[in-house]
Amino acid sequence: MARLFKTLFLALVVGLAYAGPQDNSLTIGASQEPVLLGDQLNIVGTQAISTEVELWMFDGLYVQNLDAELEPALVTEVATVENGRLVITDIGDGEARVEMHLTLRDDIRWSDGEPITTADVAFTYEMSQSPNVPLASPDFYERLTVEVEDELNFRIILEPAQSSDLVGNPLDVLPEHVMREAWDDALRRVGELDAETEAPRITEIYQAVMSEFGSSAAINEGRFVYSGAFVPVRWTPGSALQMRRNPHYYNHPENQENYVQTVEYRFITDTNALLFSIVSGAVDTISSVSITFDQALSPQVTARAADRYDIWFVPSATWEHLEVNQHARVQQVTDMQLNDVRTRRAILHAIDRQAMVDALFDGLQPVSHSNVSPFDAIYNPDVRQYDYDPELALELLAELGWSAGADGILQRTTADGRTVRFELEFVTTAGNAVRERQQQFIAEDLRQVGIDVRINNAPSSVVFSPDFIDRGYDGAWTGMFMFAWVSSQASVLNAALYICDNIPTPANNYSGQNLAGWCSEEYDALRDQAVREFDLETAIPIYQEMQRIFGEELPALPLLNRSNPLVTAQGLVNFVASTFNNGYGYPPARPELVGWAQNGAEAVFDQADYAIAFE
Amino acid sequence: MTTYIIRRLGQMLPLLFFASVAIFTLVALQPGDPLDELRMTNPLMTAEQFQQLRRAYGLDQPIYVRYFKWLGRAVGGDLGRSRTYGLPAAQFIFEQRLPRTLVLTVTSLTIALLIAIPVGIFSAVRQYSAGDYTITFLSFVGLSTPNFFLGIILLYLFVIYIPETFGIRGFPVGGVPNVMLADVESGRITWGGFIGEWVRHLVLPVFTLATGAIASWTRFMRASMLEVLSQDYVRTARSKGLNERKVLYKHALRNGLIPIVTLVGLSMPALFNGALITETIFSYPGMGRAIFDSLIHKDFNVAMAALVFIAILVVFFNLIADIMYAVVDPRIRYD
Numbered sequence: 014m015a016r017l018f019k020t021l022f023l024a025l026v027v028g029l030a031y032a033g034p035q036d037n038s039l040t041i042g043a044s045q046e047p048v049l050l051g052d053q054l055n056i057v058g059t060q061a062i063s064t065e066v067e068l069w070m071f072d073g074l075y076v077q078n079l080d081a082e083l084e085p086a087l088v089t090e091v092a093t094v095e096n097g098r099l100v101i102t103d104i105g106d107g108e109a110r111v112e113m114h115l116t117l118r119d120d121i122r123w124s125d126g127e128p129i130t131t132a133d134v135a136f137t138y139e140m141s142q143s144p145n146v147p148l149a150s151p152d153f154y155e156r157l158t159v160e161v162e163d164e165l166n167f168r169i170i171l172e173p174a175q176s177s178d179l180v181g182n183p184l185d186v187l188p189e190h191v192m193r194e195a196w197d198d199a200l201r202r203v204g205e206l207d208a209e210t211e212a213p214r215i216t217e218i219y220q221a222v223m224s225e226f227g228s229s230a231a232i233n234e235g236r237f238v239y240s241g242a243f244v245p246v247r248w249t250p251g252s253a254l255q256m257r258r259n260p261h262y263y264n265h266p267e268n269q270e271n272y273v274q275t276v277e278y279r280f281i282t283d284t285n286a287l288l289f290s291i292v293s294g295a296v297d298t299i300s301s302v303s304i305t306f307d308q309a310l311s312p313q314v315t316a317r318a319a320d321r322y323d324i325w326f327v328p329s330a331t332w333e334h335l336e337v338n339q340h341a342r343v344q345q346v347t348d349m350q351l352n353d354v355r356t357r358r359a360i361l362h363a364i365d366r367q368a369m370v371d372a373l374f375d376g377l378q379p380v381s382h383s384n385v386s387p388f389d390a391i392y393n394p395d396v397r398q399y400d401y402d403p404e405l406a407l408e409l410l411a412e413l414g415w416s417a418g419a420d421g422i423l424q425r426t427t428a429d430g431r432t433v434r435f436e437l438e439f440v441t442t443a444g445n446a447v448r449e450r451q452q453q454f455i456a457e458d459l460r461q462v463g464i465d466v467r468i469n470n471a472p473s474s475v476v477f478s479p480d481f482i483d484r485g486y487d488g489a490w491t492g493m494f495m496f497a498w499v500s501s502q503a504s505v506l507n508a509a510l511y512i513c514d515n516i517p518t519p520a521n522n523y524s525g526q527n528l529a530g531w532c533s534e535e536y537d538a539l540r541d542q543a544v545r546e547f548d549l550e551t552a553i554p555i556y557q558e559m560q561r562i563f564g565e566e567l568p569a570l571p572l573l574n575r576s577n578p579l580v581t582a583q584g585l586v587n588f589v590a591s592t593f594n595n596g597y598g599y600p601p602a603r604p605e606l607v608g609w610a611q612n613g614a615e616a617v618f619d620q621a622d623y624a625i626a627f628e
Numbered sequence: 629m630t631t632y633i634i635r636r637l638g639q640m641l642p643l644l645f646f647a648s649v650a651i652f653t654l655v656a657l658q659p660g661d662p663l664d665e666l667r668m669t670n671p672l673m674t675a676e677q678f679q680q681l682r683r684a685y686g687l688d689q690p691i692y693v694r695y696f697k698w699l700g701r702a703v704g705g706d707l708g709r710s711r712t713y714g715l716p717a718a719q720f721i722f723e724q725r726l727p728r729t730l731v732l733t734v735t736s737l738t739i740a741l742l743i744a745i746p747v748g749i750f751s752a753v754r755q756y757s758a759g760d761y762t763i764t765f766l767s768f769v770g771l772s773t774p775n776f777f778l779g780i781i782l783l784y785l786f787v788i789y790i791p792e793t794f795g796i797r798g799f800p801v802g803g804v805p806n807v808m809l810a811d812v813e814s815g816r817i818t819w820g821g822f823i824g825e826w827v828r829h830l831v832l833p834v835f836t837l838a839t840g841a842i843a844s845w846t847r848f849m850r851a852s853m854l855e856v857l858s859q860d861y862v863r864t865a866r867s868k869g870l871n872e873r874k875v876l877y878k879h880a881l882r883n884g885l886i887p888i889v890t891l892v893g894l895s896m897p898a899l900f901n902g903a904l905i906t907e908t909i910f911s912y913p914g915m916g917r918a919i920f921d922s923l924i925h926k927d928f929n930v931a932m933a934a935l936v937f938i939a940i941l942v943v944f945f946n947l948i949a950d951i952m953y954a955v956v957d958p959r960i961r962y963d
Contacts, residue, residue, distance in 0.1 A: 048714045057714040059666060147684040149666055151677045213686030217709050224714045233810070250724055251913030253806040279803070282911040285780065286801040289787045293798060313788075474924070475659040524675030
């Protein structure tokens with residue numbers, strides 16, 4: 014008994030040793046916990062934290078580096094036209110077929126020592142083509158075919174292909190030798206069910222297979238195998254996930270003992286508590302799913318930063334903007350002339366976006382001028398910019414017939430003789446404090462020029478429901494709608510946001526994301542040309558022309574590009590993120606190279622090249 | 629009595645049926661669709677593909693069809709899978725969340741009772757003394773301090789301020805410890821270490837949760853004791869010449885505890901609900917968070933499993949409370 018109390022006392026007062034440089038480990042704080050790990054086809058769901066954690070455990074065929082370029086991972090080289098591995102064929106109707114001839118490395122193994130071969134590639138493809146399997150991105154897998162040549166060589170075929178298909182990792186690889194039996198059994202059970210009436214049951218069968226290998230229990234029992242630099246060894250749900258170096262990994266650095274040997278994700282769901290754990294040193298760094306931008310700037314964090322940790326703001330492709338309803342059949346739209354570009358220009362001139370980002374974000378989230386991130390290769394730096402100029406805004410509005418009424422709010426007489434006030438509905442996600450502050454700022458600026466703003470916020474589940482967001486056509490929202498698009502480089506290249514076909518209307522069953530209803534034949538033609546141009550250098554001028562049109566016509570009003578905070582303990586090297594590495598900027602770019610400088614790890618990447626430091 | 633219990637049990641079934649219908653309908657009528665987020669992040673998904681996904685999750689069917697399908701499976705013991713957690717809902721609720729919530733809530737309830745009852749008695753016996761005034765003052769402070777405020781203050785004090793100022797190790801910021809029972813069996817950690825880790829993680833949330841209960845139950849205990857102490861039979865006991873201890877503990881306390889027993893009985897279902905605010909502040913993965921998150925993410929199977937389970941508990945503990953009345957008070961009879 015005395016011994017029990019002694020250990021209890023020691024545990025309370027001394028506790029376990031701190032992680033970090035002392036034992037060559039890394040502790041990462043995250044505000045979300047993965048549902049399961051290894052769901053590479055997203056059969057159970059898409060979850061940012063799972064994707065991030067899986068980057069430590071799985072290598073794709075390719076990896077997207079910090080400069081958003083593709084590097085080979087499990088394959089010997091990236092398919093390009095120059096090396097003859099990429100064949101693009103015209104299949105008529107302006108459509109193309111893309112064939113990638115790829116060769117797996119001959120030294121790659123699963124974490125149990127079994128070689129990774131084309132049988133695994135073919136198996137993963139087979140999984141994606143299983144009847145009624147619920148994939149999160151069915152559009153991609155519907156166009157995909159995989160043909161195996163021998164144990165190492167295979168072809169990935171996309172038909173019809175788009176230029177965005179060449180960005181990012183084309184396919185993940187799952188272990189056939191571990192999953193085959195369970196998957197075949199699932200297929201057999203699915204085969205016994207009626208796909209029309211039993212679809213949810215089928216979904217559950219497939220999801221159960223993924224849980225069988227990816228749940229915490231599976232990981233603790235060592236049921237699964239991995240292709241990446243680290244393997245999970247222990248997952249206490251609600252608490253932490255621990256990983257150690259994969260002994261069979263092909264790409265560990267020389268002197269790998271100088272680099273971190275174990276990595277622990279600690280799940281602290283409340284971001285205030287997470288902030289405390291940064292400040293108290295309980296975590297060495299944070300996940301991309303963690304504290305908010307303004308928490309990283311809070312005095313509790315910044316005041317204690319010196320000599321302990323660095324605070325970075327990594328520009329993200331998350332684009333905060335205002336949709337402005339332009340559906341001419343909505344009364345308020347024609348009354349406020351929102352479908353006239355001069356109105357949209359006037360509104361943008363009336364908002365002091367620079368003052369807003371300075372006041373709310375210390376200027377660390379840059380004002381945006383188009384829907385493309387300045388860090389994207391296709392960005393057009395010469396796009397038209399709308400500086401804060403309330404005088405010019407008033408002039409533009411006067412041109413459209415607006416003049417100040419007795420209460421200072423603009424009014425005009427419509428063609429049918431009605432007098433209308435400039436009263437604009439303004440929708441955003443209720444409960445998102447940062448957005449609500451931006452909204453107050455914008456509303457105040459608009460009132461200065463005589464535009465009355467009627468705020469109509471609701472929780473994100475309401476405003477993002479198809480009955481609301483997709484129904485601008487029916488006037489479900491009639492004025493401005495502020496939210497963010499999170500884009501990967503592939504979706505930027507796909508440029509589907511503002512094309513006419515993507516306007517949700519009854520004709521297309523309200524599908525598509527061109528919510529405001531802007532439509533330009535010229536823009537559509539350029540987009541058609543761009544997505545069929547597989548040589549990026551040739552495509553860039555086309556994309557830049559599209560951005561020029563965006564700047565002139567303002568299909569939406571750009572506000573700012575968000576940045577992701579990253580706090581790293583001093584001495585931690587190569588735990589670096591950029592806007593587009595690994596698709597969405599998940600740290601680190603190369604897990605196998607993460608280490609502590611004090612333990613001899615060599616810095617290969619410098620975060621300063623990809624982010625703004627908090628001074 | 630037996631007839632009464634059988635009748636009550638019989639009444640429970642339709643009651644639970646209507647409760648489950650109400651819960652299912654309310655969850656289903658919330659705006660938004662669990663797949664909206666997916667659609668918002670994937671501009672390439674066509675309307676047909678989206679419809680196919682809705683069918684895959686059974687969201688294309690009318691509410692009543694979905695309800696009866698759920699009911700049919702639930703009666704057979706299959707509560708379905710959690711969409712958010714990828715686990716069977718029953719496993720998620722009853723294996724992962726419920727035990728943790730019970731650790732938190734039962735510990736705070738026990739501590740609250742152990743403190744509130746003696747302090748309440750003391751306060752009543754020494755009415756209007758300096759001690760009584762201090763206890764009353766502290767009770768009101770406890771009653772009027774919201775959990776979210778107390779939790780944050782405790783976190784700041786014990787995780788940052790005190791460790792920084794005195795150079796000692798603070799408490800963890802929350803969550804549950806990274807130790808499992810299997811670790812004790814495998815010898816990775818000793819029992820002492822295991823319990824120690826849990827204690828370290830529980831101190832702050834238990835304190836936060838217990839404070840309000842201690843404050844209010846102290847007031848109840850004090851009031852109840854004061855009422856009993858002014859009864860004729862207590863005066864009679866005293867006039868018989870019984871010593872004060874006997875009067876207090878034999879005569880007064882037993883009667884004074886009756887309202888507290890009722891109060892504790894009625895708070896039993898709340899033990900299983902978890903404590904949403906405390907769990908949130910301390911990132912504690914319990915039932916409160918599970919229910920809240922399942923409603924927000926429209927994770928039907930989890931929401932239904934958890935809420936119907938709680939409905940059953942409420943109905944059941946109400947029945948127990950009614951039976952206990954009859955046991956405690958011979959004047960009450962059920963026929």
